Amino acid sequence: AQTVTQSQPEMSVQEAETVTLSCTYDTSENNYYLFWYKQPPSRQMILVIRQEAYKQQNATENRFSVNFQKAAKSFSLKISDSQLGDTAMYFCAFMKHGGNEKLTFGTGTRLTIIP
């Protein structure tokens, strides 16, 4: 079974600064997908960024980028030029390739952007 660990329950950063959220996972699979989801106070689950394990290049989406270290089973999210709208709970998630599409989630990191 897969497990996903987010060791930072809460973080805060000043607006416009850069922040990195950590995520580690445990799996015996070789092919899989990793995701970061954002949950703002509205509770909606919003996909921030995804990474396919077979791709060595780190995914990037505007101000959001990941540092994917497959051997270390690490998948951190970097938010550059943080904005007040980035305040949210962030979940790291794992999906096995070819499985039942189940997402295994971490326990989340609550990020607060301070004006």
Place this chain on the structure above:
Amino acid sequence: EAQVTQNPRYLITVTGKKLTVTCSQNMNHEYMSWYRQDPGLGLRQIYYSMNVEVTDKGDVPEGYKVSRKEKRNFPLILESPSPNQTSLYFCASSLRTGVRELFFGEGSRLTVL
């Protein structure tokens, strides 16, 4: 607009009173799933469905039932709710191909007294 719609968004009920949370998607997705979110536990899968009439248990199926009679609908049924089913529930759907993105509904906050 492509979306997953859940109802009700909020519900307070009492122990033992059967309830159904509906979920409908308009994206012609084969795959649908239910998750529950609890503080400190993240989201956990309850049930999933690969296609019409095909359902299976997730990680925390006890106390829940589902059905998939139509492709677009995947209701979650609590036959006899108990207080430990107080939670935030999410329905999700996907195409099962390509980018593997799950589209989530807006969540249903359920309180069982």
